[in-house]
Amino acid sequence: MTATDTPPLPPALQDLLPADLRPACTYLKSKRGDRLFTLRKKPQRMFYVASGEVVLQRVGVQGDSLVLQRVRQGFVAEASLQSAHYHCDAVVTSPADLIAIPIEPLRQALVTDPAFAMRWIAMLNQELKRLRLQCERLSLRGVADRLLHLIETEGERGRLPLRAGLKSVAAELGVSHEALYRTVAELEKQQVLQRAEGELRIL
Amino acid sequence: MTATDTPPLPPALQDLLPADLRPACTYLKSKRGDRLFTLRKKPQRMFYVASGEVVLQRVGVQGDSLVLQRVRQGFVAEASLQSAHYHCDAVVTSPADLIAIPIEPLRQALVTDPAFAMRWIAMLNQELKRLRLQCERLSLRGVADRLLHLIETEGERGRLPLRAGLKSVAAELGVSHEALYRTVAELEKQQVLQRAEGELRIL
DNA sequence: CGTACTTTTGAATCGCATCAAATCTGGTGG
DNA sequence: CCACCAGATTTGATGCGATTCAAAAGTACG
Incomplete structure (x- = not known):
C-alpha cells in the first residue's frame, strides 16, 4: 500500500x-x-x-x-x-x-x-436505495428474473452498459457465469433482450 | 388507513x-x-x-x-x-x-x-450495515450457509431469538419454509444447531 | 370446538452449480 | 508480424439441492 x-x-x-x-x-x-x-x-x-x-x-x-x-x-x-x-x-x-x-x-x-451533512445523508440514502434493490434482486429465484431486475433498476430506460464484461455481472447477480451466458443467449433467442455495443437492452 | x-x-x-x-x-x-x-x-x-x-x-x-x-x-x-x-x-x-x-x-x-443530524447519519449507517449483511447472506448458495450467517451476524453470541416463527425467517433468507425446516432439523441432528425456548443457538 | 396458521414430512421435478473443454479475445514480448 | 498467454466467452454433460405440490399434525385464539 x-x-x-x-x-x-x-x-x-x-x-x-x-x-x-x-x-x-x-x-x-x-x-x-x-x-x-x-x-x-x-x-x-x-x-x-x-x-x-x-x-x-x-x-x-x-x-x-x-x-x-x-x-x-x-x-x-x-x-x-x-x-x-x-x-x-x-x-x-x-x-x-x-x-x-x-x-x-x-x-x-x-x-x-449543515449543507455537507445533508449531502452526506443524501449519499447514504442513495447507497441504501441501491442495496435494497440488490437485496430484492438476490431474493428472486431465476437467473432471468435477476438479470431483468438489474437492467430495469440499474439501467437507463431498459439499457444497461457492460463496463467489465458479463462475468462481473454474473458475480453481482450471485450466479455462475455459465448460467448467465446461457440465460442471455436464451433471452436473445426469445427476443426479450439484445446484446450489442457493450450493452444489454430490453426489447 | x-x-x-x-x-x-x-x-x-x-x-x-x-x-x-x-x-x-x-x-x-x-x-x-x-x-x-x-x-x-x-x-x-x-x-x-x-x-x-x-x-x-x-x-x-x-x-x-x-x-x-x-x-x-x-x-x-x-x-x-x-x-x-x-x-x-x-x-x-x-x-x-x-x-x-x-x-x-x-x-x-x-x-x-447537528446532533440530530449525526444521530440520523448513525441510523443510516446501521441500516447500511444490516443491508450489506443481508446481501452477502443472499449470495450464499446453501440454506444452511444462509442460516448460520444470519445467526452469526444478527444473533447475539451465536443465539438468535425467533420472534415470529421459522417461517418468517425463511422469507428473510429467501428460501422456502420447507427447505428451512428441513435444514434446521438436519443441523440439529448434526449437533451444529439447537432449537429451544424460541431461539436458535449454534453449538 | 372450529378456524387459521405454523410446523412437519414425503415425493417429484427442475434449475443452477459444477466440472470440462473448446474458442475467442486482447495484450506482451520476441 | 507472429507466437504465446491470460482471461473472457461459449457449449456440453452431470448431479445436487432447493422448489413445488401435497398432506398431515400441531398450535393459538376467538
Whole structure:
C-alpha cells in the first residue's frame, strides 16, 4: 500500500466533500492482500474505493471466514464514522485505487457544515436505495428474473452498459457465469433482450 | 388507513428524534392494500413501520410489477427526504402500525440540529450495515450457509431469538419454509444447531 | 370446538452449480 | 508480424439441492 501524488479526486467525492476537507484526503494504491484496517483498531481514516475490490470480513463463531461487505466502488465501512473501533478486517482482494479521508476532520465538518451533512445523508440514502434493490434482486429465484431486475433498476430506460464484461455481472447477480451466458443467449433467442455495443437492452 | 390517538413512540424513534419534532408525528393503523403514497406524488411525510409490512414497488419496463423494498421494521424510502416526488408506490401488504413524520420539519431539524443530524447519519449507517449483511447472506448458495450467517451476524453470541416463527425467517433468507425446516432439523441432528425456548443457538 | 396458521414430512421435478473443454479475445514480448 | 498467454466467452454433460405440490399434525385464539 503506497501513497501517491495527488491525482484529482473522483467527481463523486469532489462534489460531496467541502473544499477545506479535500486537501486532507490522501491517495493510496494497494495490492492484493493489503489490509486497510484490522479488528479492534481505532478508525483513523475513512476509505473510498475508486477501483479494485476491498472485502470486509471477520471470523465467524465456528472459526470460519465471514464476508460482511464487498466494495468495488464507494465507501468502506461508513459506520466507522461513529465506531470507537473496527469490528472486522478490510482486505484488498483486487488491486485498488483508494482515497483516504481523515475521520476526525470529516466528523467535524459534518457537525459544523449543515449543507455537507445533508449531502452526506443524501449519499447514504442513495447507497441504501441501491442495496435494497440488490437485496430484492438476490431474493428472486431465476437467473432471468435477476438479470431483468438489474437492467430495469440499474439501467437507463431498459439499457444497461457492460463496463467489465458479463462475468462481473454474473458475480453481482450471485450466479455462475455459465448460467448467465446461457440465460442471455436464451433471452436473445426469445427476443426479450439484445446484446450489442457493450450493452444489454430490453426489447 | 386511520389516525389513532397517540400511543408512545417506539424507542428507536423516541431516542432518534429531537423533542420538538416528536409531537408532530402522527400514528396510523393501515390495512392490507392501503397505499402510503403513489408514483409522482410529492413527499409530505416520512413513514416508519413499527409492525406489519409495506412494499415499495413500481411497474417494470415490460409492465410487470417490480419490488424495490420490503419493510417490516424501519423507515420507508428514506430518500424521499431529498426527492421532489416519489418514484414508486408504497403498498401495505400486511396490516401495519405506522408513524408518520412531516418531511419539511424533519429536514429543517436536520439542518439546524447537528446532533440530530449525526444521530440520523448513525441510523443510516446501521441500516447500511444490516443491508450489506443481508446481501452477502443472499449470495450464499446453501440454506444452511444462509442460516448460520444470519445467526452469526444478527444473533447475539451465536443465539438468535425467533420472534415470529421459522417461517418468517425463511422469507428473510429467501428460501422456502420447507427447505428451512428441513435444514434446521438436519443441523440439529448434526449437533451444529439447537432449537429451544424460541431461539436458535449454534453449538 | 372450529378456524387459521405454523410446523412437519414425503415425493417429484427442475434449475443452477459444477466440472470440462473448446474458442475467442486482447495484450506482451520476441 | 507472429507466437504465446491470460482471461473472457461459449457449449456440453452431470448431479445436487432447493422448489413445488401435497398432506398431515400441531398450535393459538376467538
